[in-house]
Every structure is written in structure tokens, then in C-alpha cells.
Amino acid sequence: MALLQIAEPGASAAPHEHRLAVGIDLGTTNSLVATVRSGMSVVLNDVQGRPLLPSVVAYAADGSVEVGYGAEARQSVDPKNTIVSVKRFMGRGRHDIAHIETLPYDFVDTNGMVKLKTIAGIKSPVEISAEILKTMRNRAEASLGGELTGAVITVPAYFDDAQRQATKDAARLAGINVLRLLNEPTAAAIAYGLDNSAEGIYAVFDLGGGTFDISILRLSKGVFEVMATGGDSALGGDDFDHRVFCWIIEQAKTAPLSLQDARLLQTRAREAKEQLSQHGQVPITVKLGSGEYVDLTLTTEMFKDISRTLVQKTIAPTKKALRDAGLTVADVRGVVMVGGSTRMPQIQHAVAELFKQEPLNNLDPEKVVALGAATQANLLAGNRAAGDDWLLLDVIPLSLGLETMGGLVEKVIPRNSTIPIARAQEFTTFKDGQTAMSIQVVQGERELVSDCRSLARFELRGIPPMVAGAARIRVTFQVDADGLLSVTAREQTTGHEARIEVKPSYGLSDDEIAGMLRDSFSHAGDDAFRRALREAQVEAQRLIEATQSALQDDADLLSTLERAHIDEAMTRLQHAMGGEDRRLIDQAMHTLSAATNEFAARRMNQSVQRALAGRNVNQLSL
């Protein structure tokens, strides 16, 4: 295998067997898994033929875990240990969570991401989500009859870095190889775009259980370009349930509710809301544990009335996304409806009124994300069929910035920049002989650091001592195709590579992840830990082979010194591979990759030039 193979268009690598790849919609309320079968994207049902898996995880005293419908049924019996909508806690601190006081869980006080105290121990949202993902993985492997090569996992476009990182960590914990984190609306557009071979500007309006996303996409010649995204990460069907719930309490004038009764009424509120999408009115009759009776009728009119402000809350982000894209409603060719909550007639009307056209509803709004994710997974896994040659160009949903003097934010990468993207920023020292500085990275649109999310604090150490203002430290932000951020720093005048310590404010450290992997290994006999190790070893072997073969072909592109660096890094990696420490292997791989970077770039220049030189744009297969 050569370093960076630039295959000629159409000429894929050697024919291979079909790789098992799936798309997973890890939803706040419901999760789904889909795959491409005989060229068609299909949702994989459970053994009882049900497509949805409620995103509910229930823990029991004996340490056993139940996920899905079974867990959902335990909600009113054991609300404290039955975790619903865990997605709302992913990468979130205590103060980020709306209505936290109304939630039945025991939150553990931590600085970073919230943790929940359950009867089976303290659980992080990452671990809880991993249970859902494991269930999806098992369903897929049972139904496809083999081990998965990888999965595309969808996230709301509005998810920030901490939330994305948490999602990826959860997948890792579930033993899933993540081919790509994909924005949900983009996935929906893939599902629609390919079926309807649509060209033009599309809006994707996704109102699920806990999040609202609006994205503006341009579909053209097989390229899906996200022009802008926006939304509200704390707005969804749950809020409509909450309004109905409050209405019930107010109308029925109930005594203060027990946890169980509250849960019961919430479930009833939701059922009533869903039924109202087909009926003009629904009865709500409940016998509470307290002995009280609730007997009410909710009409469409009343429901519209109490939820008006929620519907209204979807309009401003939609207008903003259009403005960001430099467009008006007249430019939009179609509005794709996604998420169970778009079934509500008042949402359909609001969207139709705003865009002055009937929205698109021909695919099931609850399945469309998983279907699109499966299509993308199939492509990324290399199961390409003729004509499967689209490209996604996604954007970063929130601006990335740095703390400057006085707690102000300086934007480094503006929101809606196409990813991958890199930006550099220069800093200097303000004291003579200063050898360290602390840099805070934030994400958000507000001007004050305190109003944005702190992603990480970086300690730059080992700056050569100089007079104040003389050092020039260049900090580079790189956002990759998953929308994840990494930061590197270099002192410019001396070329000294400064050491960076990353302290993720909301994510989990590698050590924590490794610990959880080991835990899940020893507790449940899960093979995730071994699997991760084996994968790292295989990947390392591939890297060594690729490097060797590249050296054989193009050693003349290297100086003696460069060559020596590469040889040394290779030896170190070979050594690490023999051991059981995955992090050591990762580190050695990074070192080798870094050592071969420039070499690979030169080879890539050569090969791309060979492939493209002298060609007309139109000759390139788009």
C-alpha cells in the first residue's frame, strides 16, 4: 500500500468483498440503524419487527442494563434509574441543561460533563449512550451476519465540539469504528437528494424530541454543500410535551405530584400530543398513584394556543440560517421535513407559511436520517457502485474563538465555514523571559467568554525566554471532516515546537476512556478493549507497510536527515506494536505520521499533478 493512493476516477482498488457498514441515527428520543442492501437503503428492525429503538437506558441493582422499549416501560416505575433523552447531557455541564430541576436523576457534581448516580454506579452520558450504540451494533451484526466494518453516526448539525467528541467516544466505547460523524440534516438530504436527483437550494427542517436543526444546502452535480446551519439545541417535541403536561396540572389542579405520577402524566401528555396530529381532539384520562383522577379533553385549538411560542421559536433560527447563506426564501427549492415533531400540523403550517411552499414529506421523517447515514456509510466503507460519486461538504456550526484580554472572544474560525478548515493565530509574550502561557478555546457566537462554551484550556510551555513581545507563537486550529478540533502551536522565531497540554473542559480524557473500556471489558466481558487494541495494531502494521513501500518507490524525494527521522519513528512504532498499550501505539503512529508528512505531501503533489495535469474541468467525472 502506497502512501496516499490517488486512484484514477472509477479505478477503485482491487475488487473486494462487500463490507458491512451501517448508518446510526443516535436520536434524543429514538435511535435507528440502517444499511444498504442490494443498492437500497433500509432500516434494520428488531426481532419483533420494530424499526425504532427508544433511546432509553434502564439500570438495575444487579448491574444489568436494559435498552429500548423494555427500559421505556420502566420509566414510571423507576424513573431515577431509567435514563431518557441522554443525548441532552452529552458534552454538557450542569448549568447547560434546561429544566434540570424537573429531572428525576441524581446528578453528581463534577466540573465537566454531568454524571448520573444510578443504582448500578455513577454513569457518564458517554457510557449511557454507548449502551444504546451497543444495542444498535448487536442488532446490525445479528441481522447482517457478520462483524461491522464501521458506522456513520449522525449528530445534530448544531452540536458543538464537546458534544461531537462525546458522541465519538461513546461509539469507541461500544466497539464501533466511526467512519464519519455526519450532520443529521445532511444525512436527510442524502436520502432525498439521491432518490429525487434534486438540484438546487434545499432547506432541511428537523424538529425531533430534543433538538431543532435548520440547514440550508446546495445540491449540485453530486456535491452536497451545506451553506449554513442553525437551530436550537434545547427545543424539541419534549418541550411540547412539557406544555401539555403543565396544562394538565393547571386544569386538573392536582396536588403536588410524586415522581411516578409526574412521569405518568408526561407520558400521557406526549401520547395526547402525538394523537392530535391525526385527530381534532383527544381525551386525557388518568388515575394517579395518589388516587386522584384526571379527566380532560385537549383540542387542536388549545394545543396550538399553548405551544404557539414554541412554534415561533423555530422561525428566528431559520431566518438567520437563510441570512447566513446569503439567501432569501424565494431561493429555496424545497423544504425537507425531518423528525417526528414535524408531524404536528402547526409546524407544517408554520413552515409552509414561511417558505411560501408545501414542505416535502414523502420519506418517513423519523427514518430519513438513518437512511441517508447508511448510504454514506456504504460509500465510505468502499462499497461503491457505479454512479455513487457524491461528495459532502459540511460546515462547522458554531464559531471557534480564543479568550483575549478582558474576557472577550476573538473569533478564529467563523461559523458555517466549510470543513475541514485550519486557521492560525499569532500570540506573543507580555513579560520578559516568559516561558509559558495559557490559552482558552471557546465555541459560540457571543462576545463574552463567559457566554460561550469553554472547550479547552491549553498550556503552552517551553517557550524560549525572550524579551516581552519578541516571541511569536503561532497557534493553529484544525477542524477535521468530523467537525472535531485539534490545536498545535509553534514558536516562530526559533522554530521551537511548544508542548501543548489539552484539558478538555467537557470531554473525557483518553485515560478516562481507556478506563471505561477496561471496565466494560472486565464487567460485561465485552471485547471492546481487545478490539480497540487489535485495530490499533492492524492500523500500525498498515502504516509501516505503507511507509516502507513509499520509501521503496520515492526515497529520492528525501534528504538523509529526513530519512533517518522516518527510520527511527518506524522502529519505535514496531516496538510499541508488540505491547498491549494502545495509547503508546497511537502515539508512535502519530510520530511516524508526522515524520512522513512532508514526504507524503511531496508524493501527493507528484501524483495529483500526474492525475490532473492538463485536464479540462469538464473531463473530470463529477
Added chain:
Amino acid sequence: MTTFDLNFAADHFTLFGLAQAQALDQESLDNSFRAIQSRVHPDKHAHASEADQRLAMQWATRINEAYQTLKSPGRRGRYLLQLLGHDPQIESNTAMPAEFLINQMELREAVEDARSAANEDALDVVRVRLLNEIKADYERLASLIDVDRDLDTAANLVRQLMFQEKLLNEIDDALEAVTA
């Protein structure tokens, strides 16, 4: 005939097979961008080795940066002037003609008034007026650079455009605040 010179160190125009000019055919730019991105994007190398994936990411990053710069006429002008050795020196040179400054102040006041009165329509009016001014300036910029080769005047205009684009952002922020 468009040819690409995919050399990491090439300038943005050369990268996309375009002439070094302020006037630019948006469609050619879009087509080149998509064609190259279809080659180098990490999704096209998803099952390659980690090192290859990282390189693909670096290339895709490079192409995105170049595209963003060329797509916006203001940024393009600034970049082109730098290439031609006439850096507009946005940071250090802030001298502006009085006429321009007065017009800017008027617009700013109009935005402030509309904002405090939460008047969405009034903001839209200012926005459209500013957009038209910017559009006219873009055209003037192209003829200054490409036709007249008056790079000093062009550099002044680029500096003014930075002001106008900033004001446009502020109007968008105000609209956001008013409609929220």
C-alpha cells in the same frame, strides 16, 4: 481550457486554474472547487491509512481556504493585491476619505436607531442600501485592478469595503437581535 496546478504552494488562482484577476467567473470557480474537492476530500480516502487520511484533510483544508478567499470579492481583492505586491495594510492604514466616513456614520446611526426601535423593516432598508453600495464598489474594484491597473486606488477601496462588510455583519447581528 482549465488546467489545475495542484501544488500545495501554488497561489489560489493557479490552484483553480483561473487567471489572476479580480473579475471572476463564479461558475468556473465553483466547478474547479468541486472537481478538486472530489479528489482530495477525506471522504474519498476514508479507508486509506491514517497518514493518507491526514494528508487528504490537509489538502481539503487548503482547497477550502482558497475557495473561501476567492469566493468573496472583498477577500479576493485583498488577496490579489497582496499577490501583486500592493498589500492594502488593513491593520495599519486607516485613512479614509471624509465623504466615505460621513456616509458610513449616517448608515451606522440609521442602524442604531432601527435597532433600538426594534424596527426590522428599517434594518432591511439600510441593509439593501448598503448591499447596493457594496455591489457597485465590487464592480469598481474589478475595473481598477484588471483594467486601469490603478492598484493604489484599489487598495483604498479594499480598505473601505472592509468597513462596509463589517457594518453589514453588524446589521445582520441587529436583525438577529430584533427578530429573536
